[in-house]
Amino acid sequence: MTLTTTQIDALIAETRRVAKEEILPWYRKLDDSEIDTKAHAQDLVTKADKASERELTRVGRDILPGAVIVGEEAVSDGSVKLDVLKGADQALIIDPIDGTWNYANGINTFGVILAVVEKGETVFGLLYDPLGDDWVMAERGGGAVFGTPAGDVRPAKARAPRQINEMTGYWPPAIFNAEQRSRMYDFAKVIDRHSSLRCACHEHRLFAQGGADFLLTANLNPWDHAAGALIAREAGGYVRMLDGEAYAPTLTDGNLLIAPDADSWRALADPLRMAVFGA
The missing domain is CATH 3.40.190.80 (D-Maltodextrin-Binding Protein; domain 2)
Incomplete structure (x- = not known):
């Protein structure tokens, strides 16, 4: 069950759209009532996390029909169990805002992460930077690339080994x-x-x-x-x-x-x- 180019392009396009509509408008504009804690005082969730996950979940179902959707906030609130990953033919994993503490405190180091898992193996990954509007992504067996909306695509390569x-x-x-x-x-x-x-x-x-x-x-x-x-x-x-x-x-x-x-x-x-x- 391999993702098509159309599906990958749609996942990237929708991630960019959701970031523009649900994440960036609230950056450095949240008040205390719009920020909550989860497991501990430094583990934050905001209205933007919840709204962006809802929308990414909705469009994810359209792009990947039949896929199980596993969102960080859905797991946190108990509406989705992590165990569903083990038996899923295909699953879309969503981190709507990775680095929420940074986001909530006005620090420019946060992103959106998507992964597609098929039968327990990751086959697609996306690391998106909403502020830079660029991404690093990979398909299984296809290498990793850095990409931009302007079509600037270049290989992503790990550093050469050193002592x-x-x-x-x-x-x-x-x-x-x-x-x-x-x-x-x-x-x-x-x-x-x-x-x-x-x-x-x-x-x-x-x-x-x-x-x-x-x-x-x-x-x-x-x-x-x-x-x-x-x-x-x-x-x-x-x-x-x-x-x-x-x-x-x-x-x-x-x-x-x-x-x-x-x-x-x-x-x-x-x-x-x-x-x-x-x-």
């Missing part, structure tokens, strides 16, 4: 516990630099375009990482779970580690396993 002391990468320290953070800061002494954008969309975009050497995730939310993992692989990266197992968008536990190649991944994995697992 571990020259590496820069992303991980979200606040999501790890205190003991893990302490060990990870020890690990940070052997690399060049680490950071967190509070936005998986842009961290995955940076990796796929050669702007970072690695990504380590603290969770496996498919709306955060299914698209990015496919795009990283299609950009030439090496994508595995930190324990060495293969990544799949149906996994719910563990940590994903992405690096430019297998040797770089192995150089990072051993010290990061010690940091995350303590053994």
